[in-house]
Amino acid sequence: MNGVHDLGGTDGLGPVEVEKDEPVWHADWEKAAFTMFPTNSVKGYFGVDEFRYGIEQMHPAEYLLSPYYDHWAHTIEHYTVKAGAIDPEELDKRTKYYLENPDAPVPDRKDPELVSLMETIVHQGGSARRDSDRPAQFTVGDRVRIKENSPFGHTRRARYIRGKTGVIEAAHGTFVYPDSAGNGLGDDPQHVYTVLFRAADLWGQEEADPNQTVTFDVWEPYLERA
Amino acid sequence: MSTTQIPAQTPLPIPKTIPRSEEEIAARIKALEALMIEKGIMTTDAVDRLAEIYENEVGPHLGAKVVAKAWTDPEFKARLLANATEACAELGIGGLQGEDMIAVENTDTVHNAIVCTLCSCYPWPVLGLPPNWYKAPPYRSRMVRTPRQVLRDDFGLDIPESVEIRVWDSSAELRYFVLPQRPEGTENLSEEELAQLVTRDSMIGVGQPLRPEPARS
Numbered sequence: 258m259n260g261v262h263d264l265g266g267t268d269g270l271g272p273v274e275v276e277k278d279e280p281v282w283h284a285d286w287e288k289a290a291f292t293m294f295p296t297n298s299v300k301g302y303f304g305v306d307e308f309r310y311g312i313e314q315m316h317p318a319e320y321l322l323s324p325y326y327d328h329w330a331h332t333i334e335h336y337t338v339k340a341g342a343i344d345p346e347e348l349d350k351r352t353k354y355y356l357e358n359p360d361a362p363v364p365d366r367k368d369p370e371l372v373s374l375m376e377t378i379v380h381q382g383g384s385a386r387r388d389s390d391r392p393a394q395f396t397v398g399d400r401v402r403i404k405e406n407s408p409f410g411h412t413r414r415a416r417y418i419r420g421k422t423g424v425i426e427a428a429h430g431t432f433v434y435p436d437s438a439g440n441g442l443g444d445d446p447q448h449v450y451t452v453l454f455r456a457a458d459l460w461g462q463e464e465a466d467p468n469q470t471v472t473f474d475v476w477e478p479y480l481e482r483a
Numbered sequence: 484m485s486t487t488q489i490p491a492q493t494p495l496p497i498p499k500t501i502p503r504s505e506e507e508i509a510a511r512i513k514a515l516e517a518l519m520i521e522k523g524i525m526t527t528d529a530v531d532r533l534a535e536i537y538e539n540e541v542g543p544h545l546g547a548k549v550v551a552k553a554w555t556d557p558e559f560k561a562r563l564l565a566n567a568t569e570a571c572a573e574l575g576i577g578g579l580q581g582e583d584m585i586a587v588e589n590t591d592t593v594h595n596a597i598v599c600t601l602c603s604c605y606p607w608p609v610l611g612l613p614p615n616w617y618k619a620p621p622y623r624s625r626m627v628r629t630p631r632q633v634l635r636d637d638f639g640l641d642i643p644e645s646v647e648i649r650v651w652d653s654s655a656e657l658r659y660f661v662l663p664q665r666p667e668g669t670e671n672l673s674e675e676e677l678a679q680l681v682t683r684d685s686m687i688g689v690g691q692p693l694r695p696e697p698a699r700s
Contacts, residue, residue, distance in 0.1 A: 266602030267624040273616050273637040281538045281612055286509045288534040289516040291612075293577065295533070295579075296525040302624050309602055323502035325603070325618045330512045335542065343518055351514035356506065363517045367528040375529050379536055382608075384582035385656035395657070413654045415600055417627065432656055449655050460628060469648045474655035 258409055261317035261414060266417040266460070283324075289363075290326040293333045293425075295378050296371070303336040305385070306439030310411035311335040387446035389431040394477055395450060399425045402483040403452070411439030414479050422483045423454035426472055434476050439482065447476040485543030535614050545576050546660060547681035550692075551674045553586075554665040563662065564588060571609060580606035581658050587651060588662040589688075594642045595661045596634070596688025599628040601652045605657035610683055617687065626650055638689040650688075661688040669695050 264270070282288050297303065303311065311332025312320070320328065337343040355361060395401060405420045413435050429449040437445035456469035503511070519525045549571055553560040563570035567584040571577050577584075584606055587595040599605065600623050605613040616622050625633050630648045635639040642648055651659040662684040669677060674693060684690030 263621055264624040265600060265627045267620070268628075270620040270624045273621045273625075273633065274619065275616050275637070276614070279614050281542075282534060283615075284505075284509065284513040286516075288530050290512050291537075292525055292530045292533050292537065293515070293519065296519070296529060300524055312602070318501045319503075321620055324505075324508065325615060327503070327508050327512075330508070330515065334511075334515060337515075337519075337524075342524065343515065347518060348511075348514055351517055352507075352511045355510035355513045355517075359506065359510065363513060363527065364520045366520045366523070366526045368523070368526040369528070371526055371529050372532045375533055376536070378579055379533070379541065380578045382577070382579040382582040386583065413601060415652070415654065417600070429655075429657060449657070451657070453649075456628075466629070466631055466648065468644055468646070469630060469650070471650045471652060473652045474657055476655070 258313060258411070259407055260313045261320050262313045265415050267322070276419050287326045288325075290329045290333070292375075294329060295375055297333055297337060297342075298415055299374065299378070300310060300340075300342070301389075302340045302342060304438055306411060306433065306435040307441060308332050309435070310439045313411065326416075342403065360377040383480065385433040387431055387433055389446040389448075391431065391446070391448065391477075393428060393448045395428070395448070395480060395482075397425050397427055397428055400483040401425060401450075401452060401480045403479050404481050408436060409437065412436045413474075413476070416452065418452075418473050421454055423452040423458065423473075425450045427451040430475075433478070434478070436476070436478070445479055449474055449476055450480070452480075465468050490602055492588035517569055537607075541578075541608060542611035543681075543686065544678070545574075545611075546606075546683070546686045547610060547678040548574060549576060549586075550662060550681045550686065551678035553662055554669075554673045554677055560662075567660075576608050576686045578608045578660070580604070580620075581606045584609065584658045584660065586660055586662045587649070591646070591664075593647045593649055594688065595649050595651060595655060595659075596626065596630060597651045597659045597661065598623060600624070601654055602625055604656075604658065605652035606660045610661050610686055614683075634689060638684070641691055660686045662686075663692050666692050666694055 273340040312328045338345050370469050402422045403418045431446040432449045434445040437443055451472050451474050454471045456465035549694045553563050561585050567586040589595055603618040627650050630650050634642055653659055680693040684689050
């Protein structure tokens with residue numbers, strides 16, 4: 258989708274605001290929102306691509322203005338409600354309760370097995386690599402163009418690279434295809450390549466830094482020969 | 484195209500006030516947390532443990548260890564540049580959001596920096612969780628368009644025009660980090676002392692490693 262999240266090359270968003278000695282957590286709710294990602298993910302309520310698509314469907318104004326982990330809370334609410342794990346009415350009621358009683362604790366519950374599972378996930382992760390019999394259509398050094406398509410669902414085909422020409426810098430093998438998995442349509446593994454663009458080919462000769470390049474990782478269906 | 488059918492979007496309701504206040508966000512997430520705890524989806528000790536891991540155990544000190552080793556051990560450096568995931572695993576470093584890592588080396592002619600224009604992709608096992616500015620719109624929007632200005636104006640890092648700036652947009656599941664150049668005057672430092680010079684920002688590409696304390700004469 259042509260969403261507000263697709264920020265590469267957008268102008269007018271101001272200076273980078275660096276918080277000095279920034280803590281890992283700014284508030285307890287950030288820790289909770291963070292924990293919801295791996296715990297709900299193992300329940301199967303979403304994969305990482307669907308998780309991103311949920312964030313992309315936030316209202317653009319809210320996306321730009323809200324704190325980062327609130328994005329996570331939005332997408333997690335979206336998928337857990339959709340899965341029937343969370344009842345929206347119950348959530349509204351409980352939200353009202355905590356608004357009126359901000360210091361009321363959450364229920365205490367411990368589960369050493371879940372803690373151990375979380376430690377395993379942190380240390381092992383879960384690669385998006387998937388085997389596929391598909392032969393690679395491109396190789397390092399090929400000149401390629403990003404097809405102009407503007408799909409409506411989840412995609413990683415950022416607007417600023419669409420229609421642009423670059424050179425394949427690296428070939429990485431086959432991975433889960435977000436344009437499929439993010440839309441709930443399965444892994445559909447595709448070859449992933451790193452494409453190197455000259456800044457002039459992205460932004461035009463007049464504006465671009467003559468000694469700048471950008472790399473962007475693409476899945477094979479995004480590419481055509483240039 | 485392999486995707487023949489795109490499901491209809493199911494937009495979330497537009498909130499009445501944009502954005503929600505910090506109090507509203509805190510209450511909403513606490514409510515969600517409470518319901519998930521009651522249903523056994525998550526627990527209070529899982530929250531505490533994950534918070535502790537990324538506060539105290541997984542952070543840029545791990546990436547610094549990798550960089551310092553690459554500075555002192557040419558064979559390790561070659562392995563790191565060939566396959567960062569495997570090289571980091573030699574040091575017991577790896578995992579979530581770093582399943583497939585790539586180290587990009589700064590040289591006299593190329594300065595590398597990483598960004599994620601579409602979301603917030605970042606190599607957690609070597610750098611920990613990203614700072615807010617990395618995930619916020621200004622950095623994500625400008626870093627691919629005017630990186631030399633961003634580095635100079637926003638980070639105080641002046642990269643001469645003779646040096647190519649290469650920005651790695653982490654759009655897939657590959658996670659990049661920068662192998663900065665070893666500072667001059669560090670010939671006599673140990674690997675542990677070198678690691679102290681490696682900052683998080685130098686591994687994102689928005690800073691340089693620290694300079695060693697001048698030797699007393």
